[in-house]
Amino acid sequence: MAHSAPTLLYIAPGDPWDRWTNSGTTIKLIEGLQQHGRLYGALSRFDTDLKELHGRSALRHLGRRLRRKLGMKPPGHVDGGAPMTIDERGELLGPVLRKLPEGSWVMYHYAIPVIDRSLPIRRVLFQDMTVDDAVRAGGFGWGSLSTQEIDAHRSLIRQANHDADAIVSFAGFVADTMHEQYGIPKEKVFALGGGPMRRWDQPVPAEIERYRRxxxxFCGRAWERKGGPVLIEAFRKVRRELPDAKLTVVSAGAPPLNEPGVEQFGHASDEKLHELYRTSSLFCMPSICESWGLVYVEAAAHGCPTANWSNWALPDIVDRGVTGVLSDRHDADGLAEAIVEALRDPQHLMEMGQNAVKRVRDVLDWPHCVDRLLAATMPDALEGRQPVWMRPR
Structure with a gap:
């Protein structure tokens, strides 16, 4: 393939052509790069051949779906927080990289390259948090590793980020923590965000009764990590002040709750989720460890503002006091105060819901995410257009 402009080879954390790889963010970024004519190809970090470099194999996709239904992991799949290294001189990747036009990019999404410095290419690493952040929060398998293993991985990841030409993340806090913990210049890290997967492109009526209810x-499969227990604790406090407050929990991982005012679903279809998003007054998922959280954006797209803590990605997603309420007190009391503040004023809640829809359209939706990726790697593809940043850089 001949390319006159730099392109990007995407090394994905799983099947790059599957709609749910990395919760769906991978295919959205790939499709955006394709639309701009800047995608060279895409591979899974587990691939052993190049048959899907430029598109999906229907037969392979069917095989993967069958394996998932049978509870089988993809070949070569590894669990836990340990990074996967990929050798740029390897039998599979090496020949592809040597064909890339000079100045092209390789994006390593949750993978660490063993760099071939003879190649005239540039590298961008997708990192959603530092090792120390993940270990401290107990997320994504890091809690199962020994201190020695964590130290070795930290050293490897820190060096890889220093060697990379750019780093992209979901949220802006990564630039701060990488600077503090790894010494990475903040201007080297670009927060992309993520738009809604369950879209709602119809108008959201300003109906005050919805917000008076x-x-x-709450919507989150990983009950503990998504903060389900602390939300229940906070909800009990909310009910003391607002006895008519109600909570709907959608979580396959939640135990039977049997709480006054709580309705519980283990699973919900896309249609049911659309209904819940459109009819709820307020969204709350106080994650203990969260690099983004697409459900916050999905709720916002349906006119459902958020009440939460002011940590992790929330300051990127929620315009404080405009599209939701954030508490600087990161405990059950602080969460309860944020929820009560939001629910006490249905008129303001409705206005925040309308503003949330606008923020998704104007800042958070996928075309803006792709623009931010292009700004980090191939800004000429923007043709002079300035990306919309979630927060000032």
Missing amino acids: RQIL
């Missing part, structure tokens, strides 16, 4: 929604 004081209906809170």
